[in-house]
Amino acid sequence: MAALVCRGLCAAYGGREALHGVDFELPAGAFLAVVGPNGSGKSTLIKALLGLIKPSAGTVKLEEGVGRSGIGYMPQQSESRGDFPATVYETVISGRLGRLGLRPFYGRQDRREAEKNLRLMGLWELRTRAFRELSGGQRQRTLLARALCAADGMLVLDEPAAGLDAETQERMYSLLRDVNKKEGATVVMVTHDLVRGAAAATHVLELDGGQKYFGEAGLWPGRAQYGSGEK
Numbered sequence: 001m002a003a004l005v006c007r008g009l010c011a012a013y014g015g016r017e018a019l020h021g022v023d024f025e026l027p028a029g030a031f032l033a034v035v036g037p038n039g040s041g042k043s044t045l046i047k048a049l050l051g052l053i054k055p056s057a058g059t060v061k062l063e064e065g066v067g068r069s070g071i072g073y074m075p076q077q078s079e080s081r082g083d084f085p086a087t088v089y090e091t092v093i094s095g096r097l098g099r100l101g102l103r104p105f106y107g108r109q110d111r112r113e114a115e116k117n118l119r120l121m122g123l124w125e126l127r128t129r130a131f132r133e134l135s136g137g138q139r140q141r142t143l144l145a146r147a148l149c150a151a152d153g154m155l156v157l158d159e160p161a162a163g164l165d166a167e168t169q170e171r172m173y174s175l176l177r178d179v180n181k182k183e184g185a186t187v188v189m190v191t192h193d194l195v196r197g198a199a200a201a202t203h204v205l206e207l208d209g210g211q212k213y214f215g216e217a218g219l220w221p222g223r224a225q226y227g228s229g230e231k
C-alpha cells in the first residue's frame with residue numbers, strides 16, 4: 001500500500017516554477033530522505049504535501065485514512081520559537097491541539113500519548129523544564145515528541161538534525177529509525193546530510209527542480225558518491 005503518491009507534481013510561485021514533474025509512489029512504512037541542493041524544491045514539496053500550497057499541475061495524495069491532520073510535522077529548528085515559555089510537557093502535548101475539536105481541554109488519551117512520546121524520546125525526567133532552557137538536541141527531541149503526538153501514520157520532518165553535533169545527530173537518526181520501525185510510521189525527512197541522513201532512510205528522493213532520482217536508498221547513485229554510512 002502506498003502512503004504517498006505524487007503524479008506529475010509541479011509547483012510555482014507567482015508563475016515561476018519551483019518544482020517540476022515529481023512522480024513517485026512511497027510505500028507505507030517507508031523512511032524517505034528528500035535531498036538536493038539549496039533551492040532544489042525540497043521545502044516546496046513539503047508545503048505541497050502539507051497542503052500549504054496548491055500544485056500548479058499534477059497531484060499529491062496521501063494514503064486513504066491519513067488525512068492532512070494526521071501528519072505530524074516537525075519544522076526546521078530555526079522556525080521554532082526558542083524563547084517559547086512552555087515546559088517540555090506542554091510543548092509535547094500541544095501536538096494534540098489539532099485533535100481537540102470542540103473539546104476545550106486535553107483528555108486522558110491526549111495525556112497518555114504525551115507521556116508515551118516523552119518516554120520514547122527519553123524526555124520524561126525533563127518534562128517540567130522550560131523548553132527555552134534545553135540544549136539543541138533536547139529541543140529537537142521535544143519537537144519530535146510533539147510531532148509524534150500529532151501523527152497518525154505519517155511524520156514529516158524538515159532538517160531534524162540540523163545544527164546538532166555529530167553524536168547528537170546520530171542519536172536523532174537512530175530515534176527516527178526506531179519510530180519508523182517500531183511505531184510503523186511513514187517518515188518523510190528533508191535533509192542536507194547526504195551521509196548519515198540518507199543512510200537512515202529506506203528510500204531517497206533527489207530533487208534538482210525536477211526529480212533526479214526516486215527509489216531505494218541502497219540503489220541511490222549518490223550513496224556511492226557521498227558514502228554508504230551505517231544502516
Ligand SMILES: Nc1ncnc2c1ncn2[C@@H]1O[C@H](COP(=O)(O)OP(=O)(O)OP(=O)(O)O)[C@@H](O)[C@H]1O
Nearest residue numbers: 013014017018036037038039040041042043044045
Ligand atoms: N515563497 C516563495 N516565493 C517565491 N519563490 C519561492 C518561495 N519559496 C521558494 N521559492 C523559490 O522556489 C525554489 C525552490 O525553493 P525551496 O525552498 O523549495 O528549495 P529547498 O530545496 O527547500 O532549498 P533549501 O535547501 O535552501 O531549503 C527556489 O528557487 C526558491 O527561490
